[in-house]
Each structure stands twice: as structure tokens, then as C-alpha cells.
Amino acid sequence: MALSFAPEEERFREEVRAFLDEHLSERLRRGARLTSGVFAEPDIAAEWQRILEEKGWLVYHWPESAGGPGWSPIQRYIFEKECAEAGAPVLPGMGLKLVGPVLYSFGTEAQKQLYLPVLREGRDFWAQGFSEPGSGSDLASLRTRAVRDGDHYVVTGSKIWTTQAQHANRLFCLVRTDARVKAQQGISFLLIDMVTPGITVRPILSASGDHEVNEVFLDDVRVPAENLVGEEGQGWTIAKFLLENERGGSCYAPGLIADIDRLTGPAELDRHDPDRLARIRIAAEALEVTELRILAAMQQGEDPGALAATTKLLASEIRQDLEQFVSEAFGYRGLQLPAERPFYGDAIPQPIGCEEAQVAGARYLNSRAWSIFGGTSEIQLGIIARAALGL
Numbered sequence: 042m043a044l045s046f047a048p049e050e051e052r053f054r055e056e057v058r059a060f061l062d063e064h065l066s067e068r069l070r071r072g073a074r075l076t077s078g079v080f081a082e083p084d085i086a087a088e089w090q091r092i093l094e095e096k097g098w099l100v101y102h103w104p105e106s107a108g109g110p111g112w113s114p115i116q117r118y119i120f121e122k123e124c125a126e127a128g129a130p131v132l133p134g135m136g137l138k139l140v141g142p143v144l145y146s147f148g149t150e151a152q153k154q155l156y157l158p159v160l161r162e163g164r165d166f167w168a169q170g171f172s173e174p175g176s177g178s179d180l181a182s183l184r185t186r187a188v189r190d191g192d193h194y195v196v197t198g199s200k201i202w203t204t205q206a207q208h209a210n211r212l213f214c215l216v217r218t219d220a221r222v223k224a225q226q227g228i229s230f231l232l233i234d235m236v237t238p239g240i241t242v243r244p245i246l247s248a249s250g251d252h253e254v255n256e257v258f259l260d261d262v263r264v265p266a267e268n269l270v271g272e273e274g275q276g277w278t279i280a281k282f283l284l285e286n287e288r289g290g291s292c293y294a295p296g297l298i299a300d301i302d303r304l305t306g307p308a309e310l311d312r313h314d315p316d317r318l319a320r321i322r323i324a325a326e327a328l329e330v331t332e333l334r335i336l337a338a339m340q341q342g343e344d345p346g347a348l349a350a351t352t353k354l355l356a357s358e359i360r361q362d363l364e365q366f367v368s369e370a371f372g373y374r375g376l377q378l379p380a381e382r383p384f385y386g387d388a389i390p391q392p393i394g395c396e397e398a399q400v401a402g403a404r405y406l407n408s409r410a411w412s413i414f415g416g417t418s419e420i421q422l423g424i425i426a427r428a429a430l431g432l
Contacts, residue, residue, distance in 0.1 A: 046115070054119050061127040064092050073130040074303075075384035075396055077403035078253045079410075081130035082383045083166075083208050089130045090163045099161055100137060107145035108157065114336040122295035128303070131296070133205055136160050136167035139283050140213045143230070147271045147279055156211075156232070168206040170214035170233070170257060171280070173199060178420050180215065180280065181224040185259065187216035187231060189266065194218070194231060196239075196262040202414070206242050206255040210235050214259075215280055218273050228276035232268040239263075247410075249403035250380045284416065292336075293356030294329035301325060301363065307395050313370035321362050328355050350428055354421040357411040364408035368401045375401035 046054065072085035080086065093099040101120055103109025112120070137160065144156055159165045176183040185198025196216055206212070212233040219227035233240070239262040245254045271279055301322045304310045332352055335345040368375045374394040381388045384400050392399035412418040426432040 046119070050115055050119060053116055054123060057120055057123045058127075060096060060098075061123060061129065064096075065089075065127050065129055069130055070128040072383070072385050073128050075400050076130070077249060077382075077384060077400050078251050078407050079131065079414075080133040080205065080253075083205075085130045085383075086132050087163055090132055094161055094163070100141065102138065103141065103145065107141075108161065114339040118292050118295075118333070118336050121292050122299075125295040125299040126302075128299070133166075135169045135204065135209075135213075136165060136211075139169060140167050140211075140232075143213070143270060143279055143283050146282065147230075147275075149267075151267070152232070152270065165211050166205070166209045167211045167213060168203050168209035168235075168255075168257070170200040170203060170212045172202045174201050177202070178417050181228070181277070183215055183217060183228065185214070185216050186220075187218050187229060187264070189218070190263075192266050193263045194266060194269070196231065196233065196259045196264055198259055200257040200259075201254075202245070203242075203255045203257045204253055204414075206235075206257050207244060207252065212240075212257065213270075215276050218276075222274070225277040226274050228280070229273050230270040230276040230279045231264055232270060233259075233262065233264050237262050237264070247407060249406035250378055251382065251403060251407060253407075292329075292332045293352055293360075294325050294332050297325040297356065297359055297363065298322065298329065304367065307371070307397055309370045309372065309374070309394075309398070310367065314366070318366060321359060321366060324355070324359050324362070328352065328359060331355070350421060350424045353415060354418055354425070357418055360411045361408045364401075364405040367397075368405040371398040371401045374398040375405070378402050 069085060069089055073081060076082060076085070081089065090099060097110060098120070100107070100109045101112055102117055105111030141157065141160055144152055148156070156165065160167070171180055171183075173183050173185060185196065185200065187194040187196045194216070196214070198216070200214070203212075212235055214231045214233050215228055216231050217227050218229040221227070235242075239260040241258040241260070243256040243258070244252050245256060246252055247254070301318065304318065331348065335349050335352070338345045338348075371394070375398050377393055377399045379390050379399070381390070383389070384396070384403075389399075416424075
């Protein structure tokens, strides 16, 4: 595997750098730097999304046939790495990276025409309705029912850990349409308008004080049958396709390395256990090599197989190690947990010491979710065991 870029790839990297220098404002960079959760706050995300869409780079991971730029895996990696190094906001992925590919891969022509353009324009905000109380990693046990009634489905049940549902106007949802067959075979994939009567969103505040996730209750919600994606009973197949995008649709190492390299300035970070920070960086660099190997295989049309399943697991461990290091380095100053959000807003109290210390505690607490969302680390280990070892 070559670890250097071809001349045309180097030219592309310079084009991306020039674009970021011109369009990524200090306001956006600061907003991203002071975001304690996984995704940028809606105001920052909407502004950055508009800029990328005007350039034609918003859905950089979509194929040309679906309206994307048709970039190669290496170009996508270069773009993500340059964005990470420049400190660009991380856009919510539920619409752009998850349901978007589902729609252009499984949706009807009418669904593509209805949903994809407004998704790109930022007029639709999607949430993911998969997990339920008692059905998290074991999605096949979900109990939310969808009963056909003429030209509608009547949906009853609840979803939990629904990221940014408080902002969403659309929900893509796994529902059980047939309880008589094997669990996986009775699941379907529905698109639900969040303003439909019978939907209630209840916030869940994390230990950090962030409001990122929610409970969503669906009480006799009438959903047009035309909102079914694929066929009845095809939901499990579509969900697996979507989860592969969630777990392996991006490279994790560029963001980790960029965050490590930005740990300069505050004296506490410079003095605190430099050997430990070096070990964390080496782990992130090793992950980057693994991701480059995966991209090289994809570039050649190969299936990276079990190798791809390792990246989410490793990234979760490195992210948690990094945020714990930062929190410990700041000591008492890293324990600031004001309830106000966002950290770059006018209502936030003045930081004790520096802004980086003020956000450190929240980032540490939120990092604990890395080994849960997108499939727990235990689930990832199971996937690796089956794919690599045949267990």
C-alpha cells in the first residue's frame, strides 16, 4: 500500500485547503472547538452545511448518480482530514450519511425526488428511530408496531436515545409489521413526519448537562403507506446497510489526531504526562494507517472485511483515553459544568482559566457514549470474532 498521494490527489488537497481557508470562518472554528457533544449545534451546523452545499461538497460521500461529486475513497479521506485539521464543525449525520444513502439505494423515485433535494438544502432535519427501551444493541427484539390500515400504517411504540430529535422534522424508524415470522423478517423501515399527531418528544439530559438525546413516543401515529422504504419485511436488510455506513462511513483518525495536535497553549496540557499523550497519538496514527489500508482496498474494488469492523472499536477507546487525559490535565478547572449551552454562546459564564478547561468535563462525560452508540464495543467485538475468526 502506497502511503503517499498521487499528484492529482495532492492538487485536490490543495484545493480543499484553499476552500477551507476562504470559507471556514473563525466563528465556525470556535463553535466547533467548544462543542461538547458529537455533532455541531444547529446554528453552526446549518451555516456550514449551506457553505458546503453551495460548493457542491456537502454530500461528498454520495455517488455522482445520486447528486454527489463522485469522489474516490481517497478523496473523501483527504477532505475529512483537511476539515478535521482546519477545525470544521462535524455535521449531524442522521440525514446526510444515514437516511440519504438508504433513500438513493432503496427508495422509490418519488421518495428520492421528495426527500433528497430538501435534505441537501438543510430544510429537513432527520432523527433515527432505532433503539427502544430493552432493544438497544439487540435491535431485532424491537416492539414498536406498525399495523396496515388502508393506505396508512398505524404506529404505536417508543424509541429512546434519539439524537437531536428535539430539532428534527423527520424520523426514519424501524417498526414491526409482522409478529408471526422470525424477528428479523418482520421489521420494516418507515419515514415519519414529526408533526404527525400522536408523536411526543421527551428530552434526556446527559450527565454533562447536554441535551443531545431524547425519548420519542408514538401513539397511534398514522403514516402514509407510501412512506415505506423498500418492501415490508425488508427493514432489517436496510438497517444493516445503514449501520455499516454509521460504523464505517467515515475515517475517525483524522479528527482524533487533529484534536491531539490542538492540545497546545494551556500550560496544564503541556505539563501533564507528555509520554501518555504521545502514546495516545501513536494509537491514533496506527488507526489512521488501518483506515488508509481500508481505503486502499476499497479503491481497488475490494471488500476490506473484518478490518473495517475494528475502526469504530479502536476509535472509541482512543477518544475516551484522550478526553480523560484532557480532563485530568486541567484538574479542578476541568470540572466546570455550566448548564448553559452552547459553550460559545453569550449566556455561558466566564470560564475559569480558559475555554478549553470549561468544556473539558462535558467532553469527557460525553465521550463515554462512544463505546455505546453505533453499536456497543461488545457488539463490535462480536462482529470481528465472527468475520475474522469464524466464531
